[in-house]
Amino acid sequence: MKRVVITGAGTVNALGLTVPETFEAMREGRCGIRDLVFRDVEKLSIRIGGQVPNYPAEDDFSRKDTALFDRFTMFTIHAAREAVAQSGLVFDGELAEKSGVILGTAGGGATTWDDSYYEVYHQDKNRVHPFVIPKLMPSAAASHVSIAHSLQGPSFTVSTACASSNHAMSQAFQMVRSGMAPVMLTGGSESMLCYGGVKSWEGLRVMSRDGCRPFSANRNGMVQGEGAGVFVFEEMEHAKQRGAEILAEVIGFAMSSDASDIVMPSQQGAVRAMTGTLRDARINPEDVGYINAHGTGTAVNDKTECAAIADAFGSHADKLMVSSTKSMHGHLIGGTGAVELLACIMALKDGVVAPTVGYDQPDPDCPLDVVPNVAREAQVEVAMSNAFSFGGLNAVIALRRA
Amino acid sequence: MDVKSTVIAIIAKQAVRSPDAVLMTNTLDDLGIDSLGLVESIFSIEEEFDIQVPFNANDPADSDFDISNVGSIIAGIEKLVADQNA
Numbered sequence: 001m002k003r004v005v006i007t008g009a010g011t012v013n014a015l016g017l018t019v020p021e022t023f024e025a026m027r028e029g030r031c032g033i034r035d036l037v038f039r040d041v042e043k044l045s046i047r048i049g050g051q052v053p054n055y056p057a058e059d060d061f062s063r064k065d066t067a068l069f070d071r072f073t074m075f076t077i078h079a080a081r082e083a084v085a086q087s088g089l090v091f092d093g094e095l096a097e098k099s100g101v102i103l104g105t106a107g108g109g110a111t112t113w114d115d116s117y118y119e120v121y122h123q124d125k126n127r128v129h130p131f132v133i134p135k136l137m138p139s140a141a142a143s144h145v146s147i148a149h150s151l152q153g154p155s156f157t158v159s160t161a162c163a164s165s166n167h168a169m170s171q172a173f174q175m176v177r178s179g180m181a182p183v184m185l186t187g188g189s190e191s192m193l194c195y196g197g198v199k200s201w202e203g204l205r206v207m208s209r210d211g212c213r214p215f216s217a218n219r220n221g222m223v224q225g226e227g228a229g230v231f232v233f234e235e236m237e238h239a240k241q242r243g244a245e246i247l248a249e250v251i252g253f254a255m256s257s258d259a260s261d262i263v264m265p266s267q268q269g270a271v272r273a274m275t276g277t278l279r280d281a282r283i284n285p286e287d288v289g290y291i292n293a294h295g296t297g298t299a300v301n302d303k304t305e306c307a308a309i310a311d312a313f314g315s316h317a318d319k320l321m322v323s324s325t326k327s328m329h330g331h332l333i334g335g336t337g338a339v340e341l342l343a344c345i346m347a348l349k350d351g352v353v354a355p356t357v358g359y360d361q362p363d364p365d366c367p368l369d370v371v372p373n374v375a376r377e378a379q380v381e382v383a384m385s386n387a388f389s390f391g392g393l394n395a396v397i398a399l400r401r402a
Numbered sequence: 403m404d405v406k407s408t409v410i411a412i413i414a415k416q417a418v419r420s421p422d423a424v425l426m427t428n429t430l431d432d433l434g435i436d437s438l439g440l441v442e443s444i445f446s447i448e449e450e451f452d453i454q455v456p457f458n459a460n461d462p463a464d465s466d467f468d469i470s471n472v473g474s475i476i477a478g479i480e481k482l483v484a485d486q487n488a
Contacts, residue, residue, distance in 0.1 A: 045454075203441070203445065204441060204459065205441055205444075205457060205458055205459040205460075206459050206460055208460075219460070220458060220460050220461055221458065221460045262438070263437070263438060264437070298460050299460045299461050300460075
């Protein structure tokens with residue numbers, strides 16, 4: 001089996017338009033959740049989110065491209081450019097033929113669906129823009145990234161609700177580890193912050209009107225976010241031979257299915273995904289220093305996740321740092337695991353653990369070290385990132401310090 | 403139909419039983435209505451009366467709406483409908 005390293009990272013999210021901007025916000029414990037701005041927002045009861053403020057689409061893309069790209073695709077291409085630039089890779093010849101891109105998204109081109117329905121149902125228009133289908137298809141972002149970087153190998157999109165990005169990165173990891181591809185671009189993206197996107201979430205009555213406070217006794221729900229995270233997963237010898245900077249090593253992953261309920265999480269499903277990751281990475285619970293939790297800020301998730309961590313890690317659970325950065329960038333749904341992997345990289349590479357902001361009151365049901373409100377300096381050898389989706393599809397990934 | 407019978411009809415439909423078999427003292431648990439069933443029932447009630455029910459599935463206890471049994475739900479809805487007509 002090959003070893004797999006990360007040689008590039010890119011993002012756009014409510015905290016910043018780049019990885020350095022995002023790291024800075026996470027270090028400072030800055031919250032990117034604010035009043036939403038879009039058509040008809042005043043008709044919603046939930047009006048906050050981790051929206052990317054003033055995204056400069058016109059700087060990133062030509063007019064021709066903006067007509068063809070949904071916002072989730074723009075976010076992905078933006079993040080992929082940063083990741084590939086950092087890696088220093090140029091894809092041509094055999095490398096281009098073998099390398100690919102696997103991305104996660106839950107909603108795909110949700111804004112394009114919303115705008116087009118608005119036009120035909122509300123404005124009584126008789127036709128929609130000719131590019132509606134290639135804009136909204138959930139695989140559009142993977143296609144455009146492959147086109148932009150000439151990635152001709154295995155490329156597709158994974159959709160497993162809130163675990164989409166972690167499942168996508170797990171697949172990319174497997175392909176590089178098995179020797180199938182020397183390099184894979186991977187991560188995910190989401191852009192559901194439009195009237196229909198938020199309205200649909202309102203229906204479930206699990207959203208907070210005033211903020212995301214994971215693990216805090218006064219938490220009252222999740223807050224949506226948007227953006228993308230993209231990484232370059234590269235075979236370690238390939239990276240070393242060309243003298244690339246290694247951000248972290250990907251050492252293991254596991255997936256599990258609760259097989260129980262379409263919205264309620266199961267502790268055992270989460271435990272199996274975490275212990276499976278430890279086994280896959282051939283490490284002991286004590287080796288893990290930081291977990292970027294799923295930590296949605298709903299009553300049920302946080303309680304169940306804390307119990308699962310205690311179960312999977314035993315007495316070491318009390319020594320672990322566990323934080324939820326959703327408190328700062330919101331829940332990016334299908335893109336969330338990708339942006340949250342950044343917090344793991346920051347912990348390993350810079351020795352700074354991102355905090356759980358908005359933490360007001362300890363909850364006896366969440367008795368872990370949640371790194372409340374202020375980032376912490378610590379040397380972390382192994383970091384783990386959890387994603388547990390609606391419908392019980394779980395995916396956990398582990399990284400080691402390079 | 404008055405508010406009470408309409409709410410009972412909605413709850414009965416969710417519980418897959420006849421309205422006569424829904425008692426004011428029944429809890430949602432008694433009726434086999436889980437959290438998704440409850441959210442769906444509240445949606446039907448809101449649609450029926452054109453009201454907003456202040457219910458947060460994260461923390462039902464903290465909501466300004468008592469769901470401890472069928473009687474309390476009906477009382478809550480009757481108040482919301484009366485407030486709306488006031």
